Structures are given as C-alpha cells and as structure tokens.
Amino acid sequence: MDVFALAAMRMDHTNPTRPVPPTTVRRLSTYYRVLGAVHSEGQANVSSETLAVLTGFTAAQVRRDLAYFGSFGKRGVGYAVSALRQRLASILGIDRGWRIGLVGVGNLGRALMAYPGFNNQGFEVVAAFDSDAAVIGSTVNGTRVLSAGDLAHAVRVDRIDMVIVTVPARAAQKVVDQAVAAGVRAILNFAPTQLRVPAHVQLSNVDLAVEVEYLSYSLAV
Amino acid sequence: MDVFALAAMRMDHTNPTRPVPPTTVRRLSTYYRVLGAVHSEGQANVSSETLAVLTGFTAAQVRRDLAYFGSFGKRGVGYAVSALRQRLASILGIDRGWRIGLVGVGNLGRALMAYPGFNNQGFEVVAAFDSDAAVIGSTVNGTRVLSAGDLAHAVRVDRIDMVIVTVPARAAQKVVDQAVAAGVRAILNFAPTQLRVPAHVQLSNVDLAVEVEYLSYSLAV
DNA sequence: GCGTGTGAAGCTTTTCACAGCA
C-alpha cells in the first residue's frame, strides 16, 4: 500500500483526523450501551438531544464526540441508530473478540465474569485463574478456573490479549509481571495499588473506593 | 456564632478558599490510601515527589491538590504523614461513619461488602437488601440481608445516609426512587443505566464496562 | 424547519518554573 492509499484511508472517516480526548472515548462506551436500548425499541434514528437525555451528557458533547470520527448524522434527522452502533463497536474495537484472562476468582472476579457486556459484547473471558485450591478446577460462568501458576503458559497458548486483575493488592504486581512477560498487551486493574508496566502495555485502573469517597466529600461540604 | 467567627473558620485552613476541582477530590482518595502504606512503613514525612511515584500522578499535581486545603507541608522536609492522613480523612468526610445501605447482594454487592476500606474505613454497611428469598435473612460479611421491600423503612430507622446500588439495570430506578423518598442523601450506582434523582441528592456512577472498552480502544488504534 | 458539524469563546485542569522558607 502506497502513501496515497494510506492518506485516503485517513480521509474516509474511519480514522479520526484530530486527537480524540480520553474523556470522549469513555463516553463512547455509554453511547454504545444506550444505543442498544434505543435499537431494541425499534427507533431508526436518534438525535443528539435524545442521546443527551439518555446518557446524562449534553447534546453539544454528543455531537462533538461523534464528529471526531466523521460526519455520521443527517441534518434535520439525527443519527441512524443501527449504523452508529456498529460504527461505535468498530471504533472501540469491541467487534474484535478480545481474548481476556481474569485473575482472582473472588466475588469481584465472579461479578465481572457474569457482567452483561463483558463475556459477550466483544470480550471473551477465555480463562480464569486463582491461587485457592478450593476454586481451581471448578467452572465459573462456563470458564474453567486454572492455577495462578499457569498464567504465563495460558497467555501464550490461549493468545490472551488482556488481563483483568481482581486479586488482593499485595498479589497484583506479581500477576502483572507474569502476564506482561508472557506477552499481554493490556491490563485492567481493580486492586487498590499502583502497578508498574512497560510503556508498550496499556494499563487502566478502577478504584472502587474513589467514588464512595467522592460522595462522602460531597455530603461533607 | 457571629460573622467574624465564621470568617475565622474559613481562614483556618480547614475549608478551601478556592473551588476544588472534582479531579482533585478523586485524587485525594488515592493519597489517603497510599499514606496508609507509608505510615505503616514508619515514615514520618513524605515529599510530593514520593507521593507522585506511589500514586502515578505528578509531583506538581500533588502539591497543587494539597494546597487547596491549606499550607500543610514543610519546605525542605515534605508532609507529615500521620497528620496529613488524618486531615485527608476529615476533608473527605470519611471520619464521620457514614451509614450505608447496599441493595443487590449478588457477586458485586458481596465484593463491595468485603472490600477493604468500605465496611471499615469510615463507612459502615448497616443493612443489605435483596429481592431473592434464598438470600433474605442470611448474613453476609456480618450484615443481615433484608427484603428489598424493607428499604424505605430501614433508611428511616437505621438513618442510612447513602445507598449503593448493585442490582440489575432494570431494577435500579425503582430502588433509587424508594431510597430518595425515604430521605437518602447520596446514591452510588453500579447498574449500567442512567438514573434520575432530585437535585439535592448526590449521584455517582461507576460503569464497569467503560474502562475495558477504553483499553479495547487503546489496543485497536 | 430541524438538527448536525464546527469555529470561536470560555472554562477547567495541568504543567512550568521559581520565590521563599525550613
């Protein structure tokens, strides 16, 4: 492919021309979810104003967010629900069947394995891991639980792209080191601790205490 | 108390003089957590640079964040670990023993009830609720599980300040309406749906799908 | 007429860089 073909690709409204704010990417996820509801109600088109009501964002935000990826709405009409939903899936990469390994089959790990939109919508938990002999060998949500020691091997054999970490904080870095050494490209960390990963590995953290404490602050003011 | 006493209160470095960015409040939560670790290592003082390494934020962010609430560090020395930790607890309001009701005792609800820093650190889950007869009456993490129908009554009798919602999306609005009508002041919502609450009620949402999809986007780019 | 797409303005948040105090 030559340089002109590459330039054409960039012009076809599949790739953004300007940098996309991280805040926008996080909102895309919510648009995708509510479009599912709109779709199952049989609506063919939806306006930025309606999406604003359904998501809690503003209409201007909705239009700006979607416009990063091309002109996708029709003036006077709105956005085609089904096409927009597919487009968002493609942009978010959740149409690729990412292969996920989940480490730590406690309550949080089980909750995530059963979460609507995790094991189905574009993600497949292909293996789960734990260090508790009472859990190893059992099946959770249709996925076999392996020994934590098998993580590196399984990452390679099962071609795991992403690891979700739901182990206690003290065990998290070791898990991540093994996963990274075995070639994992992304880590989603739920353990309340700061993890170190090489620059080529994507890391996101979810701290379950942050939002409660934010609410506590709001009440206390 | 006269107007001068009130003015003095505002000058005593307990209350911020400038508006505090929400981003700062969310980071305070992380400072509080890592200060616990620093404290148990016996460190008396800690610099903004060290806090930056431990949290993944920048040293300038740390100093700016803490300075919203007063001059709390010593130049050339850093921040007094123990005093800063107590101060953050006071700012975040997590020294007040907020009384929490948790609705939806599935895996996610159980995970939160067992979460370090939830049931202890300043929050007390005083009652849990579910609609499943197989769970009602049992005890989870030392808390009795009541019928979801008892929510409004329990909010009043047990003086519940905050409700954590870990029910399926379709059941969430009803739970919130009951809790709000009974006088709850804050809602922490884990259900993937947009909730409506009156302006005087604080609402925070945690969407567990957002960060996985953000990682998916990062991998797909 | 309706509702998108987007310059421009406004606001928020981060980063820089250094004066000033222990």
Next chain:
DNA sequence: TGCTGTGAAAAGCTTCACACGC
C-alpha cells in the same frame, strides 16, 4: 540545600451559537 506553595502559561475540554445541508 531541599522541597513547598503558587503565579503564570499552556494544554485540554466544554459550551455557545450559527452556517449549512437534509
């Protein structure tokens, strides 16, 4: 000397408001 606290600059993000195309 070391490290905080903070003006000022830069970067990032949201909102406004309206031209334009369906």
